[in-house]
Amino acid sequence: MLTELQQTLLWTLYRAAKPVSLPWLGKQLGLSGSVVMRSLAGLGEAAVAGQAGPGWVHVEMADSRWTASLTEAGRVLCAEQDHAP
Template structure:
């Protein structure tokens, strides 16, 4: 899985970490209401750092889009 620190992703995209965490939650497998997300990414905490990981489902989506 590809892993990127949330702080780096925040700098690249020009968004705050809190905004990205809300958006990433929608792309994760988290359940919001009665519906689960697609599971393309996940968030992990390594000590004090938040990491964003591309899941196999996310990688498959990227490969599908590249065709």
């Protein structure tokens, strides 16, 4: 089950439609970068307690800054929810 913050992060990334910096995400949501990073961790592919994540978000360091974006699976998830009755 997703937390409210994780749902908000997914929608924010969906609307951005491009990779965004973690500081930008934090500023949009009024949160620190570390809180954003921890929340995104459960949305990526990394295993937590031996169980792989859903793979909806990709986080990487590029040009000395952390960025986050939706994967194809994340875009599909958001698009389906966006069009749900």
